[in-house]
Amino acid sequence: MKRRMAVVSNSGASADGRSQWSAGRRLAVSLPIFIVMVGLLVSISNLTTVPWDNNPTGQTIETLTSDTAVTFAADETKGVSADTAGNAALDQAGTYEVSKRAVVLEVARDGTLVGSPHEVAVDENGDVSQQTPDNSTDTGSGTGDSDGVTQHITVLIREPVGAQGKHPGMVFLHGAGYGTAYNSFGDVAETLASAGFVTAVPDKPVWNTSDVTRDYPASARAYDAVVGLLRDSGNVDADKVGLYATSESSWIAQYVVDSDRRIAFQVLLSPMVFTPRQSLGFFVSQDFALVGANEGYQSIVRRVFNSDAALVGLHNFDLDLPETTAYRVPTLVAYGSKDVMTAQVEGAKRILTKAHEAGNWDVTIRSYPIANHVLRLGDESQSGTQFADDYLKDLTAWASGTALGLQQTSERVAGSTIYQSIAVPDELRPRTAMTAYGLILHVDTVLLLVITAVMWLVALGRRVRWRWGGRSRGASGRRSGNDPLGFTHGFGNALVTLSITTLATLLLFGAGLAQVILAVMRLDWGAAPDEEPGMIWWSWPVIQVVCTVVVWAWSRVFARLIEVAVDRGILAWPPRAGAIRSVVSGSKPVLASTRFARVLFWLTFAAMLHVLFVFAFWGLFIY
Structure with a gap:
């Protein structure tokens, strides 16, 4: 009995169940998570970086x-x-x-x-x-x-x-x-x-x-x-x-x-x-630079023209x-x-x-x-x-x-x-491992985004029914408070905010890249490049800042999950008696009282994490 009371005391929870963690303790938990996530993303960006030598220039x-x-x-x-x-x-x-x-x-x-x-x-x-x-x-x-x-x-x-x-x-x-x-x-x-x-x-x-x-x-x-x-x-x-x-x-x-x-x-x-690999790599890289595209967008060219296109049945890159x-x-x-x-x-x-x-x-x-x-x-x-x-x-x-x-x-x-203006990139070659990883990553990301979108449509339908019905019940039959999905401790709002922010960043990335491509097409057709590159320059650092903020926000969400899990006795050793059962049943949830909400959270997190991995693949975390 004394041992169990000690565990409860060490959890940092007060008698009314509210967490007593200080801001310093939350920071101490969030910071390592943030460092690990950023380190992983930076490592991916570095591993997919390819050498590219523009010298000699001005021939x-x-x-x-x-x-x-x-x-x-x-x-x-x-x-x-x-x-x-x-x-x-x-x-x-x-x-x-x-x-x-x-x-x-x-x-x-x-x-x-x-x-x-x-x-x-x-x-x-x-x-x-x-x-x-x-x-x-x-x-x-x-x-x-x-x-x-x-x-x-x-x-x-x-x-x-x-x-x-x-x-x-x-x-x-x-x-x-x-x-x-x-x-x-x-x-x-x-x-x-x-x-x-x-x-x-x-x-x-x-x-x-x-x-x-x-x-x-x-x-x-x-x-x-x-x-x-x-x-x-x-x-x-x-x-x-x-x-x-x-x-x-x-x-x-x-x-x-x-x-x-x-x-x-x-x-x-x-x-x-x-x-074609050398000729196209030359002109696309040159044109990206001529239109004033940020170096980050230019790095995309390097990855594309070092891909092993034969993996998807394209064999023209390296004609004999x-x-x-x-x-x-x-x-x-x-x-x-x-x-x-x-x-x-x-x-x-x-x-x-x-x-x-x-x-x-x-x-x-x-x-x-x-x-x-x-x-x-x-x-x-x-x-x-x-x-x-x-x-x-x-x-x-x-x-x-x-x-x-x-x-x-x-x-x-x-x-x-x-x-x-620049040299023909003779060092271009097919990088099979990088290409295979990129293909798997992008296919998985698309699938996860589609599945997640379907899940959120279902969630929206439940919310509409809840509003019209006046209340919502969780899997255990208990009311889920003001959240029809059963999210607790503000995790539902955090999930929506982070998902919208990440997807908005993805749209900005796509819009920036599209603007670069349009500028290159106008240049190739004989038009002069704009004096001020505008979005094709500033969008890249903006995406970098937003992505860093998103990673920090996710680290805070996980720190909050750890905090609630400690309060519930899940992370104690041995776990507090009945703690796991109460979390699984939804009577004392860490994340949400319904199974649907928990699946939705982790599925959404996986999709958003894959989006960040896509950004990392294209070099967003090093340029």
């Missing part, structure tokens, strides 16, 4: 002249005389009228044709290509139908009217998105055709793939089928068919040039030279590109000074190195001031944007002179200074 290549004009020496043996300036007199844009015809191919993913190509009527209403950028993501209408195994690809062929003999050909390879024969490359294809080329713009071969599951080798085989279509045309010189590739399709062009040894030349517009043969043909590389997506300095160096290793010294590089990623002036997201000054003229001259086999007399590297 440049000084061009030999600002004049981007491409000229060739006249060659009477090839029927090319000199113009008034002493250069080769080449066919200019507008020399010929242009006719169009459309051909449909059914192409399997292995590159084989199903049936024979057949001509169809040109859809004049669908030909909006001269009003849209070259890498338009518009899906168009009535073209590119696919059953996942084969795809019907419409090829829009433009031909010079009245030109004699056989002509060089150009096949266009689409950039990102779902461009069609009718909404892509119209102005440049029309220009080249009016200068004597036969051009072919196909629907983008995608089959049943998406932007992140694109089958690049299969796409290369489909484009090569279009090359074969041109070669079989009676008015095309089969040994003078080249490629025009933009951005993403420069990866595909490498496969085409490697497999088809008859490709005569290639034009690479803002080429993605390195693997055939670089040794990709640049063996005469190549024109064109950049825009406002392009914020391409590693121009290291890319140009890589192309030159690989071309020279393949024995090709016929590489021409042009950099155009003010132009964006697709060599347009202005916002790429808007239709009708024009090409950079002289680009079409220079392109036509280079393609014509190269197809004729003339000797180039203009400088190989010309235009504005080529600039690159």
